Amino acid sequence: MGRMEVDGDTIFERKQSSYKNLDEEFLVQNQVYRGQQYSQIYFVRLHMLRTILRSLVPLWKPHLPVCTILELEGTKECVIVGTLYKHMKLKPCILDEYAKERTVTPLVKPHNFMHPDDHLILEDGSGRVRLEGTALIPSVYVTGVVVAVLGRETDAGTFLVQEFLEAGLPPQIEKPLKLGDDKFVVLVSGLSVGNNSSNPLQFQLLVDHITGHLGDEMEQKMAAEIVHVVIAGNSVELPKGHFNGQNLGPKDQSSLFEPIKVLDISLSQIAAAVSLDIMPGTSDPANASLPQQPLHRCLFPGSSVYNTFRSCTNPHSFELDNIRFVGTSGQNIDDLTKYSDAKDNLEFIERTLRWRHLAPTTPNTLGCYPYTDKDPFLLESCPHVYFVGNQATFENRLIEGPEKQVTRIISIPKFCETGVAVMVNLRTLECNALSFEAQFS
Numbered sequence: 001m002g003r004m005e006v007d008g009d010t011i012f013e014r015k016q017s018s019y020k021n022l023d024e025e026f027l028v029q030n031q032v033y034r035g036q037q038y039s040q041i042y043f044v045r046l047h048m049l050r051t052i053l054r055s056l057v058p059l060w061k062p063h064l065p066v067c068t069i070l071e072l073e074g075t076k077e078c079v080i081v082g083t084l085y086k087h088m089k090l091k092p093c094i095l096d097e098y099a100k101e102r103t104v105t106p107l108v109k110p111h112n113f114m115h116p117d118d119h120l121i122l123e124d125g126s127g128r129v130r131l132e133g134t135a136l137i138p139s140v141y142v143t144g145v146v147v148a149v150l151g152r153e154t155d156a157g158t159f160l161v162q163e164f165l166e167a168g169l170p171p172q173i174e175k176p177l178k179l180g181d182d183k184f185v186v187l188v189s190g191l192s193v194g195n196n197s198s199n200p201l202q203f204q205l206l207v208d209h210i211t212g213h214l215g216d217e218m219e220q221k222m223a224a225e226i227v228h229v230v231i232a233g234n235s236v237e238l239p240k241g242h243f244n245g246q247n248l249g250p251k252d253q254s255s256l257f258e259p260i261k262v263l264d265i266s267l268s269q270i271a272a273a274v275s276l277d278i279m280p281g282t283s284d285p286a287n288a289s290l291p292q293q294p295l296h297r298c299l300f301p302g303s304s305v306y307n308t309f310r311s312c313t314n315p316h317s318f319e320l321d322n323i324r325f326v327g328t329s330g331q332n333i334d335d336l337t338k339y340s341d342a343k344d345n346l347e348f349i350e351r352t353l354r355w356r357h358l359a360p361t362t363p364n365t366l367g368c369y370p371y372t373d374k375d376p377f378l379l380e381s382c383p384h385v386y387f388v389g390n391q392a393t394f395e396n397r398l399i400e401g402p403e404k405q406v407t408r409i410i411s412i413p414k415f416c417e418t419g420v421a422v423m424v425n426l427r428t429l430e431c432n433a434l435s436f437e438a439q440f441s
Contacts, residue, residue, distance in 0.1 A: 012212070012224035015183050017426065019228065019275060021310065022317035022324075025376045026291035028369050036370040038363045042083060042144070045375045046125065049146035049356065050081045052167050057081075060165050061150055070126035072153045080159070081148045082124035084141050088339065089115040091365075113338055114139060122149065122159065129153070133161040139341040140351070144360040167356040169401030172382035176322050179427040184225050185320065186210060186434065188421035189232035189329065189389030190414025192283065193266075194239065194259025198416045205436045206421055207266050211273040226274055227426070228320055232389030232412055233281020233329025236263050260285070264300045271306035279314040281329035281390060289367035290331065290359055291315055291376060315358055315377070323426050326383040330390035332359040335366040346397050349388055349409045353379065353399070385424060387412055394420050394433050 057066055057079055067078040090113040118138045120131045136149065148165040188206065192198045208214035212223040236259040270276050280286035280295050287293055294311035297304040304311075312318075314329045336348045339361060352358055358377040362368035368377075382401065387410040395411040408429040413420045419436040 012221055014212075014224050014274065015181065015227050017183055017227040017321045018319075020319040021312070022319065023294075023313045025317070026313040026315055028291070028293060031369070033370065036372055038370050040372040041363060041368070041370065041375050043125070044371070044373065045144070045357070045378065046083050046146055048375065048378055049167055050124075052356070053081045053146065053148040053165060056165060056168075057148060060148075061163075064150065066148075068126040069122070069124050069129050072129065072159070077150070077152050077162075079148055079150050079165075080122065080124060080129075082122040082128075082146070084143060084145045084147060085121040085123055085128070086118060086138060086141060086143045086339065087121060088113055088118050091339070111338060112341075114341060122147075130158045131161050132158045135161045136164050142336060142339045142361050143364045144362070145355050145357070166354050169353055169399075169403075169405045169407070170356050170379050170382045171403065172384070172401070172405040172407075173322070173324060175384060175406070179321060179323075181427070182225055183227045183321070183426040184222075185325070185385075185424045185426060186226055186229045186421055187232060187327070187387050187389075187410065187412050187424060188229070188415050189281070189412045190234045190416050191231065191263070192234055192237045192414070192416035193263045195237040195416055198237075199419075200262070202419050202436050203266060203415070206415070206434070207269050209434070209436075210270055226423075229270055229274055229276045230316070230325075230327065230387075231267075231276070231278045232316075232327055232387065233279050233314055234283045234390050234414070235278060235281070236260055236285070237283050238285065260299050264302045267300060267309065268302035268306070271303045271309040275308040275310070276303070277310045277312045277316065277318065279312050279316045279327070279329050279389070281314065282331060286314075289369055290362060291369065292329070317383070321426055323385065323429075324381065324383045325385045325387070326358070326379070327385075327387035327389065328358060330388050331366060332361070332377075333388050333391070335359075335361045339365060344395060345388070345391050345393075345411045346395050346409055349386065349411065350397070350399055353382070353386060353407065353409070383407055384429060385410065387422075390414050394418070394422060396422075396431050398429070 065078050067080055120138050121128050122131055149161045150163040151159050151161045154160050210226055212220045280292040286295055292314040294313055297311055303309045317326045333348045342348050356379045359366055382405045385408045389412045391411040391413055394413045397409050399407050412422050421434040422431055423434050424431040
């Protein structure tokens with residue numbers, strides 16, 4: 001690349017960084033749906049996380065035995081490891097559509113299916129038992145999370161939980177000690193090109209800032225420090241009403257593909273200056289279930305001619321100068337907000353790290369491919385930066401693990417609604433908002 005940023009007589013050379021794509025785990029090869037059961041992904045998840053948790057129990061409670069649910073009868077205090085199932089009174093059920101008589105219970109919160117009567121059940125392959133006590137709060141957890149619980153079986157056939165243990169942050173590759181000068185990664189999501197409320201000029205200002213065609217000498221110097229751009233889903237919004245199974249006329253075809261053409265023009269400008277990753281989201285022309293596969297390169301005839309342009313999966317994982325990034329387009333966190341509660345979105349994001357699973361609600365309430373031999377959403381390595389796109393607001397926090405893991409978690413807002421992108425400093429992991437909202441106030 002080595003694009004030059006020019007302002008009068010001043011010349012800035014674009015900084016460079018080494019890039020490594022780690023999306024292989026999320027690529028689905030030779031898709032097969034017939035005969036595959038979703039129970040397999042739960043078996044794999046339990047096997048992997050149970051191994052981790054059982055290795056942690058001797059350090060946590062060395063004096064207590066680890067039992068299966070089948071072995072509980074007659075035992076005293078012990079530890080059991082299993083997968084949580086959250087029984088939810090308000091959770092929608094497809095069978096309700098066919099019930100002759102239905103009683104509709106009002107939601108406690110809009111777009112949230114939690115109820116005070118929700119309770120947790122633990123399954124471990126040998127059986128299941130209802131969990132009681134105040135240690136494990138149902139509002140925090142969702143179906144699919146694997147935990148270890150300490151307690152004893154009661155006369156009522158339930159397990160009284162006194163303490164619990166989560167898998168915690170996975171091991172982390174060592175962060176390079178010396179990274180030299182500042183280098184920045186731009187994270188943006190929710191461009192929604194084609195949406196009536198989107199402002200084309202707002203997006204163009206972002207493009208011009210990244211490519212160094214905006215602002216004074218100081219801004220152009222900062223633009224030259226941008227080494228990578230990630231677009232985290234929901235880049236286009238196609239017109240509704242066209243997908244009715246009928247042949248489209250020339251006029252309809254033109255309006256259908258217009259947002260993609262407009263997006264391609266802008267991405268071509270970015271790819272000509274800096275390396276670019278684009279991830280699919282819920283509104284993009286990609287498969288709906290996770291992991292979403294890369295958007296087809298034929299959608300981007302202008303951008304795809306550049307070797308700096310990469311169409312990636314969702315979730316997406318990569319390394320820049322040995323700094324590991326993992327991110328999603330937001331579906332995993334959006335689903336957690338429907339079935340659990342937290343003080344803010346960052347808490348939801350942090351939980352997935354501590355549970356070592358990017359999307360614990362798959363396949364229960366969030367669609368995913370029916371894997372039989374692996375669970376690709378398990379986190380085997382702790383990222384240095386974990387981002388989630390298409391959220392309501394920009395938030396970020398630095399969290400630390402017991403083995404000196406350090407991760408910057410980032411909530412990226414929808415650019416279409418906020419005019420905000422995020423800049424991450426590779427050297428310090430600090431991040432700040434890049435806002436163009438003021439231009440349209």
